[in-house]
Amino acid sequence: MSITPEREVIPTMQLEQVVKSIKRGERIDGRGLLDYRPISVILSPIKKAEGSALVKLGKTQVIAGVKLELGAPFKDRPNEGVLQVHSEFVPLASPSFEPGPPDENAIEVSRVIDRSLREPRAIKLEELVVEPGRVAWVVYNDIYLIDHDGNITDASMIASMLALATTKMPRLIRTESGQYTLDSTTRETPLPVNLLVATVTIGVVENTLFVDPNLEEEQVADALIVLAVDERGNICGAQKKGEKSVSRKILDSALDIAVEKGLYLVNTMRSILNNPQSYIKPLIEM
Numbered sequence: 001m002s003i004t005p006e007r008e009v010i011p012t013m014q015l016e017q018v019v020k021s022i023k024r025g026e027r028i029d030g031r032g033l034l035d036y037r038p039i040s041v042i043l044s045p046i047k048k049a050e051g052s053a054l055v056k057l058g059k060t061q062v063i064a065g066v067k068l069e070l071g072a073p074f075k076d077r078p079n080e081g082v083l084q085v086h087s088e089f090v091p092l093a094s095p096s097f098e099p100g101p102p103d104e105n106a107i108e109v110s111r112v113i114d115r116s117l118r119e120p121r122a123i124k125l126e127e128l129v130v131e132p133g134r135v136a137w138v139v140y141n142d143i144y145l146i147d148h149d150g151n152i153t154d155a156s157m158i159a160s161m162l163a164l165a166t167t168k169m170p171r172l173i174r175t176e177s178g179q180y181t182l183d184s185t186t187r188e189t190p191l192p193v194n195l196l197v198a199t200v201t202i203g204v205v206e207n208t209l210f211v212d213p214n215l216e217e218e219q220v221a222d223a224l225i226v227l228a229v230d231e232r233g234n235i236c237g238a239q240k241k242g243e244k245s246v247s248r249k250i251l252d253s254a255l256d257i258a259v260e261k262g263l264y265l266v267n268t269m270r271s272i273l274n275n276p277q278s279y280i281k282p283l284i285e286m
Contacts, residue, residue, distance in 0.1 A: 019220045022205045027217075029058075033210040034257060036264070039158070041272055043166055043279040050187065051167030055159040058214060059149035064159035065142050066167045066191070070180055073129065073136040081128025081136040085114040087143040087156065106145075109153055112239050113143065113160050116197050116228035120236040123164065124192035130172065135180060137169070139191070150214035153226050153239075157199040158269060165273055167191035196231045198265035200258040204246055209253055211261050222246075225254050229262025231270075 021028050031037070037058030046052035051066035073080055087106040102110070117123060128137035141164065143156045168187035174180055203213040203221040213221060222244040228237030235255060240246070246254075272279055 015216065015220050018216050019205060022203075022208050022210060022217070022220075025208070027210070029214065031212075033208070034261065036212045036261070037214070039268060041158075041162060041279050042281045043162060043272070043276055045281065049163075050169065051163040051165075051191065053159045053162035053166065055155050055162070056147075057151060057155040057158070057212070059147055060151055060155045060214075061145075061147035062152070062155040062159045063144050063146060064156065064163040065144075066163045067140045067142070068167070068169055068182075068191075069138045069140070070130065070135055070172075070182065071138040073133065075133075077125075078133035079129055080125040081123075082138040083114065083117065083123060083125065083141065084138065085110045085117070085141045085143070085160070087113070087145070089145045089148070089152075105152075108239075108241075109143065109156055112153055112199065112226060112228075112237065113141070113157055116157060116199055116237040117141075117160070117164075119228070120197055120230040120234065121194050122161070122197050122230070124194050127192040130180065139164075139167075148215065150216070150218050151201050151212050154199050154201050154212060154265070157197070157228075158265065161196055161198070161269055162272065164191055165193050165196065165269070166276060196266045196269050197228055197236065198262045198269070199226050199228050199237070200261045200265070201226050202254045202257060204242075204244075204250060204254075207250065209250065209257060211257060225251070227254065227258035227262070229258055229266070231263070231266045233259050233263055235259070 018028055040056045042054040044052055045054045046065045049065040050068050054063045087110040088102055089106050141160050145152055169189045171183040171186040202225045203210050203217055204223040223242035223246050226239040230236050
């Protein structure tokens, strides 16, 4: 397994300047502590996927594609469809990435996205059952990091959510023998998405909190807290990265920030989904 280094090679003096800026309540790129970088989106860039989205968060760029197949439901969940999330960090995204199987950081992103979708029931998996215990839809959500400049998780969550929300299911045909086939030329039924979810990544430097850390800011953060927020303002997932602990006061502040910024991201996604034609630009034949 290839291991993605935790630290990029960034000059020490540059990192020191990043820390000083954050302590002053400033960011080296001119943002406020609670400001996200610009978000740009292209919907349905992959023609042959059931749903896809390309998201740029500052210089970080992620593409998510959704494919649907028929399979068997899990034995302990016979009345639900199956959701599988996979992430891959493309070597072109960063000099530190190497070819090979997904490393522990890509796996972590996959698990955070998976839990953030599963816990609030963002997808109505019960509506993806064809025959209980025997046949169900399997939803593959594949994430590819194309350019890495920090905050992979939030960019991946936005791309995943938009790809899933714009997914159209192939027509299901039952044959005379009782088997099922798919007509991928006909996609009319939307994937049953229940609600929108966003993740908010918060960096901690001593007692200062800031959202959407870029790559340099990630390197100097004492901790990174990722909180998932659904469109109702509920916290539905949490992940902490970094060796240093955080106080209860810091965590309480992070929760308040996550709700505010999570709803901001959800509203951004909702605005895009309400006007999808403005964001559709097929780019990739796959």
